[in-house]
Every structure is written in C-alpha cells, then in structure tokens.
Amino acid sequence: MTTIAHLTDLHLLEADHDRRRGAERWRLRYLSFGRPIDAAERRGRALAALVEARRSGADHLVLTGDLTEDGAPAQFEVLAAVLAESGWAPEHVTLVPGNHDAYAGGDAWERALGGPLRPFAATSGPGTTVALPGAVVTAVSTAIMQPVTRSAGAIAARELAQVAALAAETRRSGNALVLAQHHPPLRHPIGAWHWLDGLINCAELMALLHEHDHLHVIHGHTHRENDAPVRAGAPPRIFCAQALVDGHTPLRFYRVRHGRLLSETTHVRSGASNFATA
Ligand SMILES: [Fe+2]
Numbered sequence: 001m002t003t004i005a006h007l008t009d010l011h012l013l014e015a016d017h018d019r020r021r022g023a024e025r026w027r028l029r030y031l032s033f034g035r036p037i038d039a040a041e042r043r044g045r046a047l048a049a050l051v052e053a054r055r056s057g058a059d060h061l062v063l064t065g066d067l068t069e070d071g072a073p074a075q076f077e078v079l080a081a082v083l084a085e086s087g088w089a090p091e092h093v094t095l096v097p098g099n100h101d102a103y104a105g106g107d108a109w110e111r112a113l114g115g116p117l118r119p120f121a122a123t124s125g126p127g128t129t130v131a132l133p134g135a136v137v138t139a140v141s142t143a144i145m146q147p148v149t150r151s152a153g154a155i156a157a158r159e160l161a162q163v164a165a166l167a168a169e170t171r172r173s174g175n176a177l178v179l180a181q182h183h184p185p186l187r188h189p190i191g192a193w194h195w196l197d198g199l200i201n202c203a204e205l206m207a208l209l210h211e212h213d214h215l216h217v218i219h220g221h222t223h224r225e226n227d228a229p230v231r232a233g234a235p236p237r238i239f240c241a242q243a244l245v246d247g248h249t250p251l252r253f254y255r256v257r258h259g260r261l262l263s264e265t266t267h268v269r270s271g272a273s274n275f276a277t278a
C-alpha cells in the first residue's frame, strides 16, 4: 500500500546569520518573532524528522513550504545538505515553497531549484508530478512576492489550469490526485485576515475540490495539525501537519486506498512520538 510522509514549515536558518546587517538582519528578526533564532537546533530537528520519515518506509515525502526562514540562498543550501544527509532519494521527495521562501526575492525558489535544490527540480518545480501506485502527487506553488508584513499566497492561473486538467485526467484513471502546497485552500472567516494570510484565489481551488472527489490537498502554513472535509460530514480531503520548527509531533503519514488519501497519526505508525523534544 502506498504511503506518503508529510513534513512542513522547517523555517531553516543559515549558520552564520549573526553576520547579517541592516535590512536583512531586521527581516530575519521580524520573521522569527516568537521563535528562538537557533540555526543548529532547527537543522537538528529537521534532520531527525527527515530520517524518521525515511526509516518509516514511506514511499514518498512531501515538504509543504516555509522550508526556510526568509528564502536566503544560504538557507536553501542548508535544506539541500539536510535532505542529502537524511538519505531521501530526490525522486521520492516533493518540495514546494511557502511565503517565507519568497521574502528574499520573488525568484528565490526558482534560483534554488536551479542551484542547490537542482536534484529535486524534476519532482518539485511548479506543476511537476510524481506517479505513485494509486496516486499522483503534484507540486503547487502558492508563493508570491510580498512584504514581510504580509503572508498571503496565490496559485498562478496557468498552474491552476494545469491542476484542473490533471484532475480530469486522473479522475478517469481512478487514482487519487494529491496537491502538495503551502497555503490551505479554505477561506478564513475574517476577510481582512484572509487577505493578509490566506490563499487569495482559494475559491477556484475549492471549486475543483467540489468537482473532483479524488482531489486532495496536503498543506502547511497554519503550523497546526488539521484534517478538513470539502463538504460537511464527508471524509477529510484537506490535511495539515504541525510545523516542524516547533511542533511536538510534526511527522504525518497518509495511506492511499481506492483513490482516496487516509490520514494516519504518528503514534499509530511508529508506536510513540519521536519528536517530543523542543
Ligand atoms: Fe510557517
């Protein structure tokens, strides 16, 4: 049976961030507000969780954004090094960017995929797909250029059209279609908050989720574990995990069965949480 492992919101830092000056220093302090700026601790947590995910025997891993704290090139190098050290083969990993990965520049993700993350470009570039037994995973970018005071996301129209086409195609095949993305597709009840922090064109994506019962979303951004249905009372098809940067049990697993994704908790799979140290 196909199993997908999920980790999100690593918020990795470069080891020498103390050497930053001026606006870049201020940006890091602003974005890390409320979290210790400890590069080694964050790297250690990420490595432990990635190794645990690999040892679980999961078929595929998705990392759903905010991989770095502000998208600085050196932080993507840390991510590449941690992934290499964890032993995950790049063809079994889907990475997507979050809002934090774009604060250093709108092209930061593209440059990372052409640089230190090049081994992951075939599975993690916008619109790329990975075919697993019973499921197709596709990388969806919600990262947009914006000031650090805003944390919204949006899916480019071209990418949304690709998702719609892929949904129609996979529906006929009977496979589950899994969108790996950073922002949740659900609208925040407070309009101003949604503009500030939500997925701006979530209505289009929700329309696709209503149209296709085999369509699922694995996301991050909220830093809280959550399973949500598309329709009230229906099985969940929208899944989020705790943030790896500060969650106690950030590793999640999903099983693929009959064109559906079923969530599994860490303690069910491994007997006990291995991520209880902060
Ligand atoms: Fe985050």
Ligand SMILES: [Fe+2]
Pocket: 066, 098, 099, 100, 151, 182, 220, 221, 222
């Ligand atoms: Fe985020």
